[in-house]
Amino acid sequence: xxxxxxxxxxxxxxxxxxxxxxxxxxxxxxxxxxxxxxxxxxxxxxxxxxxxxxxxxxxxxxxxxxxxxxxxxxxxxxxxxxxxxxxxxxxxxxxxxxxxxxxxxxxxxxxxxxxxxxxxxxxxxxxxxxxxxxxxxxxxxxxxxxxxxxxxxxxxxxxxxxxxxxxxxxxxxxxxxxxxxxxxxxxxxxxxxxxxxxxxxxxxxxxxxxxxxxxxxxxxxxxxxxxxxxxxxxxxxxxxxxxxxxxxxxxxxxxxxxxxxxxxxxxxxxxxxxxxxxxxxxxxxxxxxxxxxxxxxxxxxxxxxxxxxxxxxxxxxxxxxxxxxxxxxxxxxxxxxxxxxxxxxxxxxxxxxxxxxxxxxxxxxxxxxxxxxxxxxxxxxxxxxxxxxxxxxxxxxxxxxxxxxxxxxxxxxxxxxxxxxxxxxxx
Numbered sequence: 001x002x003x004x005x006x007x008x009x010x011x012x013x014x015x016x017x018x019x020x021x022x023x024x025x026x027x028x029x030x031x032x033x034x035x036x037x038x039x040x041x042x043x044x045x046x047x048x049x050x051x052x053x054x055x056x057x058x059x060x061x062x063x064x065x066x067x068x069x070x071x072x073x074x075x076x077x078x079x080x081x082x083x084x085x086x087x088x089x090x091x092x093x094x095x096x097x098x099x100x101x102x103x104x105x106x107x108x109x110x111x112x113x114x115x116x117x118x119x120x121x122x123x124x125x126x127x128x129x130x131x132x133x134x135x136x137x138x139x140x141x142x143x144x145x146x147x148x149x150x151x152x153x154x155x156x157x158x159x160x161x162x163x164x165x166x167x168x169x170x171x172x173x174x175x176x177x178x179x180x181x182x183x184x185x186x187x188x189x190x191x192x193x194x195x196x197x198x199x200x201x202x203x204x205x206x207x208x209x210x211x212x213x214x215x216x217x218x219x220x221x222x223x224x225x226x227x228x229x230x231x232x233x234x235x236x237x238x239x240x241x242x243x244x245x246x247x248x249x250x251x252x253x254x255x256x257x258x259x260x261x262x263x264x265x266x267x268x269x270x271x272x273x274x275x276x277x278x279x280x281x282x283x284x285x286x287x288x289x290x291x292x293x294x295x296x297x298x299x300x301x302x303x304x305x306x307x308x309x310x311x312x313x314x315x316x317x318x319x320x321x322x323x324x325x326x327x328x329x330x331x332x333x334x335x336x337x338x339x340x341x342x343x344x345x346x347x348x349x350x351x352x353x354x355x356x357x358x359x360x361x362x363x364x365x366x367x368x369x370x371x372x373x374x375x376x377x378x379x380x381x382x383x384x385x386x387x388x389x390x391x392x393x394x395x396x397x398x399x400x401x402x403x404x405x406x407x408x409x410x411x412x413x414x415x416x417x418x419x420x421x422x423x424x425x426x427x
Contacts, residue, residue: 050083054391057424085389115140275331
């Protein structure tokens with residue numbers, strides 16, 4: 001892990017700020033939890049105007065953990081950066097009609113709706129498409145048959161939980177990272193871009209469903225695990241922190257830290273050999289196990305004997321000493337660290353990295369906020385924006401998108417059909 005903090009992307013530019021690759025798109029999002037909000041935020045951070053619509057008081061995820069002492073959700077604020085917030089009473093016919101009108105508004109950049117709520121009733125494709133036949137509707141579902149599933153139920157069935165965990169451990173191990181939610185969110189953003197390109201080319205819209213389970217099962221197949229199960233008798237079992245199919249293992253350092261070392265390519269392998277000085281032992285390992293350590297699969301077979309030499313070398317040195325030696329030789333490695341250590345010790349999660357900016361998030365405080373990891377090196381980065389207050393843009397959006405008058409908006413506010421930041425519940 002290199003500690004070179006040179007900020008090559010922070011070059012001074014006198015040109016106008018980058019409006020973003022998706023400038024001109026307006027996406028209406030009605031969502032909760034991870035996949036759909038992440039899809040919308042991905043589009044927003046690339047320049048699209050994303051309007052998140054929530055019910056009065058906030059949606060299902062408005063107070064989701066982790067939260068601060070005041071109950072404000074770090075989770076919600078993290079997944080809604082750069083969006084506009086509109087609040088309407090989604091239990092009322094008038095509130096629902098406002099959402100339909102926003103999702104199907106006229107104009108070439110409008111008519112894009114992203115949701116992970118059931119596409120039925122007032123949110124059905126037929127209902128929305130009746131207002132605009134070239135609507136782009138991206139709907140995230142659980143199982144492909146429409147039944148309920150979330151990341152934490154899909155992952156156990158994917159096979160990964162039984163291939164994760166300590167060697168010999170007979171219980172499944174779930175991962176903390178909601179990987180399928182994240183991948184589904186990325187697919188949703190890509191679906192919006194692809195469908196909008198099709199609409200520009202052919203003049204027609206699309207109703208797209210993306211199943212969380214389909215994303216997981218497709219990836220099991222894409223990575224070769226499904227074919228392995230079909231074509232061989234091998235059963236993937238947990239291998240601890242070892243990298244399957246090549247050499248990769250975790251080791252403790254002299255000062256109580258722990259690192260992960262990976263040697264997939266031949267170059268990475270040679271860098272590790274040079275840094276640790278274990279070259280004189282390789283011929284003996286090859287002869288004893290009848291392997292060729294220039295082959296990554298053979299390095300996996302010989303991982304215990306390799307580790308018997310790498311481990312003592314690492315154990316004699318502190319994390320800083322290991323890092324200096326590994327970086328000098330170009331070894332592929334990284335330290336294990338807590339979220340707190342990441343926030344305080346890792347330059348990649350600081351303003352030394354052009355991805356991150358110090359920003360004030362209302363209700364949370366001054367925090368590090370990332371912009372889009374898709375860095376346009378030609379036009380320059382798009383500065384990140386904080387998550388909105390709940391209902392912050394209700395009045396603005398209804399006036400700009402639907403052309404409603406101040407009197408009409410005021411009446412809806414008085415009746416509780418909509419809410420702005422002052423009237424929304426900001427607990």
